[in-house]
Amino acid sequence: MFTRSHFPSLQEGYIYLDSASTSLTPQVVIDAMDTYYKDYRASSHRAMYASAVRATKEVEKVRVDIAHFIDAQEEEVIFTSGSTAAAQLLVATLEHNLKLQEGDEIVVTELDHHATFVPLQMLAQRKKMKLTVVPADEKFRVTEEAFAKCITPRTKIVSLIHASNVTGTIIPVERYAALAHENGAFVIIDAAQTAGHITLSFKKLGADALFFSGHKMCGPTGVGVLALKQKWIERCIPPYGGGGTVHSVDAEKTIFLPHKSKFEAGTLPIAEIIGLGKAVAYIQGISPGSIQAHSTELVAYALSCLGQKPWVSVYVGEDNVGVVSFSIAGVHPHDIAHIFAEHSIAVRAGFQCAELISRKLSSSGVVRISVYGYTTKEDIDACMRALDSVQKTFSI
Amino acid sequence: MMESLYSEHLLRHARSPHNYKEGGVSACVVSVLNEGCADDLTLYIDVEHGVVKDASFVGTLCALSTASASLLTDYMHGKYIDELRLMTPGLVYDLLGVTITESRTRCALLCYQALQKSLTTCFPSKN
Ligand SMILES: Cc1ncc(COP(=O)(O)O)c(C=O)c1O
Numbered sequence: 001m002f003t004r005s006h007f008p009s010l011q012e013g014y015i016y017l018d019s020a021s022t023s024l025t026p027q028v029v030i031d032a033m034d035t036y037y038k039d040y041r042a043s044s045h046r047a048m049y050a051s052a053v054r055a056t057k058e059v060e061k062v063r064v065d066i067a068h069f070i071d072a073q074e075e076e077v078i079f080t081s082g083s084t085a086a087a088q089l090l091v092a093t094l095e096h097n098l099k100l101q102e103g104d105e106i107v108v109t110e111l112d113h114h115a116t117f118v119p120l121q122m123l124a125q126r127k128k129m130k131l132t133v134v135p136a137d138e139k140f141r142v143t144e145e146a147f148a149k150c151i152t153p154r155t156k157i158v159s160l161i162h163a164s165n166v167t168g169t170i171i172p173v174e175r176y177a178a179l180a181h182e183n184g185a186f187v188i189i190d191a192a193q194t195a196g197h198i199t200l201s202f203k204k205l206g207a208d209a210l211f212f213s214g215h216k217m218c219g220p221t222g223v224g225v226l227a228l229k230q231k232w233i234e235r236c237i238p239p240y241g242g243g244g245t246v247h248s249v250d251a252e253k254t255i256f257l258p259h260k261s262k263f264e265a266g267t268l269p270i271a272e273i274i275g276l277g278k279a280v281a282y283i284q285g286i287s288p289g290s291i292q293a294h295s296t297e298l299v300a301y302a303l304s305c306l307g308q309k310p311w312v313s314v315y316v317g318e319d320n321v322g323v324v325s326f327s328i329a330g331v332h333p334h335d336i337a338h339i340f341a342e343h344s345i346a347v348r349a350g351f352q353c354a355e356l357i358s359r360k361l362s363s364s365g366v367v368r369i370s371v372y373g374y375t376t377k378e379d380i381d382a383c384m385r386a387l388d389s390v391q392k393t394f395s396i
Numbered sequence: 397m398m399e400s401l402y403s404e405h406l407l408r409h410a411r412s413p414h415n416y417k418e419g420g421v422s423a424c425v426v427s428v429l430n431e432g433c434a435d436d437l438t439l440y441i442d443v444e445h446g447v448v449k450d451a452s453f454v455g456t457l458c459a460l461s462t463a464s465a466s467l468l469t470d471y472m473h474g475k476y477i478d479e480l481r482l483m484t485p486g487l488v489y490d491l492l493g494v495t496i497t498e499s500r501t502r503c504a505l506l507c508y509q510a511l512q513k514s515l516t517t518c519f520p521s522k523n
Pocket of ligand 1: 115192
């Protein structure tokens with residue numbers, strides 16, 4: 001697994017169980033960004049002097065690396081500032097390019113994150129479209145049966161979360177994408193929780209678009225990726241214009257570039273892209289499948305520990321990316337998280353930016369433990385001690 | 397480990413809050429949301445001749461905001477409205493008697509925020 005000493009934030013006594021919010025960063029990633037700032041600080045894709053040429057080369061190298069990482073074509077990789085930004089860019093692109101009519105339908109799942117749910121709900125309201133939410137079942141899955149029921153000939157856009165950031169459930173999006181395509185819908189996959197955790201293949205998943213954030217997979221904040229199928233890149237006009245997107249501009253009109261650059265308006269987050277490239281290399285340095293296996297083992301361990309605390313209600317998907325949520329009747333999740341913080345344990349409490357599912361599980365939300373390659377069983381043990389402290393404090 | 401927020405004093409008010417009830421028909425009613433977590437608090441203040449006759453609250457609240465509302469509504473009883481206008485958040489912290497970290501100021505001050513809202517909506521200053 002990851003070597004803990006590679007992560008400078010992992011100081012003695014600090015227990016980090018909030019990787020689903022943002023992961024910690026290995027030193028190599030920090031160093032790569034540092035080198036850019038010190039040795040070749042310049043804008044990419046704009047100039048001819050040596051440092052600018054190097055910056056461009058490094059950014060484009062990362063594009064190639066990302067393409068390999070997610071099994072996509074290099075020309076399908078668009079850099080954004082994160083998952084949320086990718087979702088907005090995508091929704092705006094669809095609004096400008098699909099012929100969306102009143103009464104057309106958008107299908108989202110109950111597990112969807114606000115990053116996609118909210119912009120799609122806003123789109124539905126603007127266009128007077130119907131927004132259908134596929135419910136999760138009692139095991140926090142989105143079943144094929146439930147999904148199929150929501151797809152109709154008027155379904156134009158389908159959003160699927162690859163893994164829930166609340167219950168950790170990995171959704172078999174591949175099957176659902178195929179079903180949605182049979183009905184001619186555009187399929188979006190939110191891979192924010194799976195990138196850097198499980199092996200991704202944009203090609204095999206079969207979606208039209210997929211996005212993720214760098215900061216949840218050992219990379220820096222402020223960078224993300226939108227993978228968009230080549231045919232859409234060619235066909236769509238970009239919703240936002242700006243430097244780097246154009247072939248030519250005159251007083252009457254703008255002609256956009258024919259390739260992915262037309263979606264990358266403005267100066268790219270160069271340092272962050274370079275950091276993300278290093279994060280990808282760092283993850284690829286670990287044998288494939290082992291991060292997921294490690295998370296699976298830790299989730300199973302956490303579940304066996306929590307099983308001995310019948311006063312804790314646990315919400316966890318079976319096929320799991322490394323996330324366990326829970327609540328305690330009569331104790332507010334923020335009070336639980338506060339006691340964890342007093343034990344130097346970082347967890348997240350509340351609705352986790354996925355209010356539909358979180359509120360359904362528990363009215364004030366849940367407490368979430370999330371693991372990654374640097375998490376240990378000792379971290380889970382510390383969590384259990386903190387829970388004992390919660391029990392004592394609130395006389396449960 | 398740092399000193400716990402959850403002192404016996406705070407927990408006593410969290411477990412059995414004082415004044416946890418809806419107010420009477422003549423009460424000024426204001427509701428506030430905790431933007432950090434979507435909790436809500438409704439504060440009822442009944443005033444006669446410029447003096448608080450009754451103050452109470454209900455809501456979906458954490459232990460800290462419950463204790464804080466319990467202590468603050470206790471404090472408000474019998475006070476002149478004009479006296480309450482001079483209150484600062486520091487007094488709420490004093491009532492709680494524990495250190496409030498940045499991440500919990502919204503919870504600690506939720507009832508105080510409701511009081512401020514009721515002062516401007518129901519009892520505007522005549523000056
Ligand atoms: C499933 C999921 N989608 C989208 C996002 C949004 O990511 P970002 O905040 O990096 O834009 C997150 C992060 O919280 C997430 O967990």
